Amino acid sequence: DTAVSQTPKYLVTQMGNDKSIKCEQNLGHDTMYWYKQDSKKFLKIMFSYNNKELIINETVPNRFSPKSPDKAHLNLHINSLELGDSAVYFCASSQDSPGTSPYNEQFFGPGTRLTVL
């Protein structure tokens, strides 16, 4: 059983399009995250949700809109895609809750490689 899954694994699209990436975790975790890994392998957090509530938004353009229909899912919708959005996007989850020590490790999905042409 895959703990954190993402779909699709690869996404190739044209500039200006709107696309979504889905993430699901079956670990029963309360917190989910989106990270972006650029072409130089640098990983940076974008968003964090706890029990469907946004708790971190790291100065990401508002073309990026996360949506959490329930605590097991965190989807990422991107409007008006730009060339600079090309990256690998990782979803992650952990048992942590806001206001408590983030002791637990984050489990990552396999990543979605987004290429904007």
Next chain:
Amino acid sequence: AQKVTQAQTEISVVEKEDVTLDCVYETRDTTYYLFWYKQPPSGELVFLIRRNSFDEQNEISGRYSWNFQKSTSSFNFTITASQVVDSAVYFCALSERYGNKLVFGAGTILRVKS
């Protein structure tokens, strides 16, 4: 603000050599957590270890060992008798108390040649 520095961009070794990956961190918090993740060529991120700031005991897991030194703000990772399968990008990361996010270093590419 929290920051993680992995000064070694890339390291190449020959199989069976020992190799140490350096990690230096900055934080104003007195309670924090340090992590190492491995990213093999297949691309997934694999958790290796977590260490909290009040536990400076070094840890050994098979060929892997970690040296945490608060005095120098370092959390170094050593692979003993490296193998080709150890070839990957290794990330050190920091999470502050109540931070709810991982701040990653830039990663170190390790190439182990046979």
